[in-house]
Amino acid sequence: MTADIYYDPYDTEIDAAPHELWRRMRDEAPVYRNDRYDFWALSRHADVDAASRNTKTYSSARGTTLELLSGGGASTGMIIFMDPPEHGRLRALVSRAFTPRRIGLLHEQIRQQCVDLLDPYVGSGGFDFVADFGAELPSRVISALLGVPAVDQPRILNIINTMFHIEPGVGMMNDTAINAMFELHAYLTEQLDERRAHPRDDMLTDLVRAEIDEADGTKRRLTDEESANFGVLLVSAGTETVARLLGWASVALAAFPDQRQILVDDPSAIPNGVEELLRYEAPSPAQGRWTTRELTLHGVTIPAESKVLLLTGSAGRDERAFANPDVLDVRRRLESHVSFGLGAHYCLGAPLARLEGRIALEEALRRFPTWEVDHDKAERLHTSTVRGYKKVPITF
Ligand code: HEM
Numbered sequence: 388m389t390a391d392i393y394y395d396p397y398d399t400e401i402d403a404a405p406h407e408l409w410r411r412m413r414d415e416a417p418v419y420r421n422d423r424y425d426f427w428a429l430s431r432h433a434d435v436d437a438a439s440r441n442t443k444t445y446s447s448a449r450g451t452t453l454e455l456l457s458g459g460g461a462s463t464g465m466i467i468f469m470d471p472p473e474h475g476r477l478r479a480l481v482s483r484a485f486t487p488r489r490i491g492l493l494h495e496q497i498r499q500q501c502v503d504l505l506d507p508y509v510g511s512g513g514f515d516f517v518a519d520f521g522a523e524l525p526s527r528v529i530s531a532l533l534g535v536p537a538v539d540q541p542r543i544l545n546i547i548n549t550m551f552h553i554e555p556g557v558g559m560m561n562d563t564a565i566n567a568m569f570e571l572h573a574y575l576t577e578q579l580d581e582r583r584a585h586p587r588d589d590m591l592t593d594l595v596r597a598e599i600d601e602a603d604g605t606k607r608r609l610t611d612e613e614s615a616n617f618g619v620l621l622v623s624a625g626t627e628t629v630a631r632l633l634g635w636a637s638v639a640l641a642a643f644p645d646q647r648q649i650l651v652d653d654p655s656a657i658p659n660g661v662e663e664l665l666r667y668e669a670p671s672p673a674q675g676r677w678t679t680r681e682l683t684l685h686g687v688t689i690p691a692e693s694k695v696l697l698l699t700g701s702a703g704r705d706e707r708a709f710a711n712p713d714v715l716d717v718r719r720r721l722e723s724h725v726s727f728g729l730g731a732h733y734c735l736g737a738p739l740a741r742l743e744g745r746i747a748l749e750e751a752l753r754r755f756p757t758w759e760v761d762h763d764k765a766e767r768l769h770t771s772t773v774r775g776y777k778k779v780p781i782t783f
Pocket residue numbers: 439447451466467468478529620621624625626628629632669670671674675699725726727728729731732733734735736737739740
């Protein structure tokens with residue numbers, strides 16, 4: 388009997404504790420149908436994995452959130468909302484700006500930001516792991532990566548928070564969030580103009596200079612519009628996700644103190660611990676797609692032109708892929724997980740996210756080897772793209 392299974396990504400109660408429901412979906416309705424919002428959902432690891440790699444059948448061109456898919460599409464020109472081959476051409480170009488050298492240059496800056504953010508709380512008895520640390524760090528890092536002047540960084544953080552504003556019924560497609568996106572776009576366009584006149588050693592300058600290979604073999608520079616779009620995507624994709632990862636880290640490591648102790652005693656285990664945290668609670672738990680053809684999976688037929696949610700958050704807890712999936716095991720040998728997506732759209736910022744996660748945990752655990760979470764004062768954030776905490780007050 389699956390009639391009583393109801394999954395709704397807008398329901399904040401479900402969003403607060405979805406794992407039991409997702410387990411039932413995996414077992415009883417691996418191709419789940421929601422009539423109210425007219426979408427399908429895949430919840431098993433193998434299905435999310437296969438669909439993520441199959442851009443021919445599962446298109447991103449109409450957007451990757453339920454609101455965008457329901458609203459008739461996304462014409463934002465961002466790679467995350469493109470299909471091959473256009474996607475590949477633009478991604479190859481922006482990847483060129485996103486070089487290992489640029490990420491490597493951030494290494495010391497990330498550590499310094501962690502020191503600056505965490506040192507004031509040593510001996511203080513507590514702080515908010517997300518508001519005071521986890522949300523601040525990625526915003527500062529992205530600003531440094533792009534080359535946004537430090538004085539503008541608080542304004543950028545404020546715009547990002549507004550971009551993730553969600554309203555009942557319309558989700559992120561509301562005037563407040565859309566206006567914030569326009570504001571960021573305008574700001575980045577100004578910055579790009581400035582780089583054209585006065586180049587610097589930063590990613591905005593790389594974007595102004597980069598050349599794209601066209602289908603006919605010619606080369607051209609990115610338009611202002613394309614460069615600004617990419618900047619908006621980096622800022623929005625690279626900030627809220629890392630903030631959620633660090634929020635989950637603070638909650639999960641307090642819930643599994645033996646696992647936290649392993650990381651305190653052996654910081655070399657932290658990189659694997661970050662992967663396990665990503666599996667355990669995926670910061671970006673659902674990727675939307677649009678089917679380009681009819682397909683049948685587990686005996687269920689999904690028509691062409693349907694909305695499908697790939698439930699990354701459920702895939703990480705699939706007992707078909709991971710033994711004891713509800714247990715956090717920082718030494719778990721992970722073959723792979725889908726929390727950064729897979730295939731053509733595999734997270735472009737994964738190396739940076741891993742670096743931030745690793746250094747943030749190294750610096751936090753070095754100063755605060757144990758803590759308790761004040762769950763009464765902790766606050767969740769409900770958005771269409773990320774899932775996790777807005778506030779996690781901790782005491783030690
Ligand atoms: C823990 C942190 C992060 C998580 C969990 C995460 C997750 C994801 C996921 C699931 C996708 C695939 C979306 C899809 O298939 O539709 C993605 C794509 C992307 N991410 Fe991340 N991300 C994180 C951090 C970052 C950072 C730090 C940046 C940039 C600085 C970034 C930039 C991007 C971009 C540009 C894409 C689009 C790639 C494409 O469409 O080709 N992400 N991310």
